[in-house]
Amino acid sequence: MEVIGRRITDLWFTECQTENMKLDLRISNILLNKDTEYQHIVVADTEEYGRIMVLDGAIQITERDEFCYHEMMAHVAMCSHPEPSRVLIVGGGDGGILREVVKYDILDTVTLVDIDKEVIQASRDFFPGVSCGLDHPKAEILPMDAMEFIINHENQFDVIIVDSTDPVDFAAGLFQSSFYSDVFKSLKNQGLLVAQTESPFAESRLMKQAYLEMKKTFKDVYLCWGAMPTYPTGMWTYTIGGKNLNPKTSLRTPPTGLKYYSEAIHKHCFTLPAFLQEIIEQYNA
Ligand code: SAM
Secondary structure, three states, X not given: OOOOOOOOOOEEEEEEEEOOEEEEEEEEXXXXXXXXXXXXXXXXXXXXXXXXXXEOOEXXXXXXXXXXXXXXXXXXXXXXXXXXXXXXXXXXXXXXXXXXXXXXXOOOEEEEEOOOHHHHHHHHHHOHHHHHHHHOOOEEEEOOOHXXXXXXXXXXXEEEEEEOOOOOHHXXXXXXXXXXXXXXXXXXXXXXXXXXXXXXXXXXXXXHHHHHHHHOOOOEEEEEEEEOOOOOOOEEEEEEEEEOOOOOOOOOOOOOOOOOOOHHHHHHHOOOOHHHHHHHHHHHO
């Protein structure tokens, strides 16, 4: 690893989380700061959250809290599908979700499709604890656009997890009904689609959009939520499309050693605070 900066005493990374809200993190070292073919990537060490990866100014992972997100994105689906043997991860180039998925003996293969191979490489170089699953024998890593990949893979997957950057530019299509209908076709007869759907406080418009777009394809759509401190407002939602399957019931014991997800969390994460329930009920009206 080439250290670019000296120890810096008063440098801050600022994420503009909305046009009126910022998050500042004190930086102790900048390890990577470059344009890839698709986005700008920064890897830096922070005093509060350890090492962080930033894409186009938005925090993707931090060493300190990534488990909150990656465990929710992986285990709600992996524990509620009767036989999650073939899994697709859209985006997720840091490898955090893949690290969680390969913990299941029932898994046959997990395919990770991220458009930007330099994100995958940066995670290998700077986040060994997150990218450790990328070389698992059951893992297939494909650096390509997931919207192209999905159309040639009908009836192939039990679980599809969409861990993309925010819905702008080359990621925008991953939040639209046309993509969700390709996902539906790519799922086997019983399948689950899991998507990160932003914060009900900072981006409720995006959360609503994803839910309504998914509803156009999946008869049953479920919303669950959890804590994710370094994402805008720290309250994060996960929207799950069920193809002949209800994700609310956990069917198996999760792997040991998890730090966020548990059977109790599974049971309660679908219980929405009244304000969130109200929003969802508007969509189901
Ligand atoms: N957990 C983070 C979040 O919630 O914002 C996302 C982490 S992951 C690094 C996001 C990945 O989505 C990026 O590596 C990006 O390259 C990938 N991505 C965005 N659009 C994509 C597309 N159309 N096909 C495949 N990967 C895509």
